[in-house]
Amino acid sequence: MSTPITVQYTINAPVETIWKALTDKNEMKSWYFDIQDFVLETGKEFNFYEPGGANKYHHQGEILEIISNQKLKHTWSYPDFSDQKTIVTWELLPEDGRTLVKLTHEGIENFKGLGEGFSRENFTEGWNTILGQSLKEYVEK
Template sequence: MNTPIIVQYKINAPMINVWKALTDKEEMKLWYFDIPDFEPEVGKEFNFYEPGGENQFHHQCEILDIVPERKLKHTWSYPDFSPLKTIVTWELFPEEDGETLVKLTHEGIENFKELGGGFSGVNFTGGWNTIIGQSLKAYVENK
């Protein structure tokens, strides 16, 4: 059975601030990845490498859907290792207290099972928890 990874965090900031952090490439490089070719437009591809300058893992993504201030959906792939892709969906939900619930769903991780443990669901879950629960949360809440 193919079970998506779902990671959710409440962030003490309005949705507009979280959305800007997710879609402005200048802000993204402060908490996420440096993605110089990112354009928040359906059909646009963007590419990046992990931080640290090692350039081991070329990430390639294509934006599939955007609902401003609500949803960003894109593919996620490693073209140097596999032709297969996964789907990442970022969703934002307003909370009554002015906070924002960030929900990330990563589907299709089983497509990477042949690539080894570094591409496992456990590894991705840990990575997304760090990216959202620590990096994004700290960045947006301390702006």
């Protein structure tokens, strides 16, 4: 049994603001990734590369579950490196006008052996930066 990566931050913004930032591809590119083919619909696949133009890692996801203003669950994979998939779940919990954003990344051990860039530590650091800095700064501005 594996231990998922869990990262959570309380952000000074209402759930609806964070949901829009998380699910609107025009907002996503301001704080997350530029995902041109993102459609908020169960079963839809999306593809993107890390910012900076190097296009080193092709990311692919498929939306598994949507509960508006509460939960977004999707796969996370690197089809150029492996056929293995992991699961990322975003949960939004309202707290007095603020929102607890909880991200869980399950199955990270599926990327074991793909190299340093796919380590648990690397993902943990990445998600902490994405939630604790990028998203937080974007919606609190």
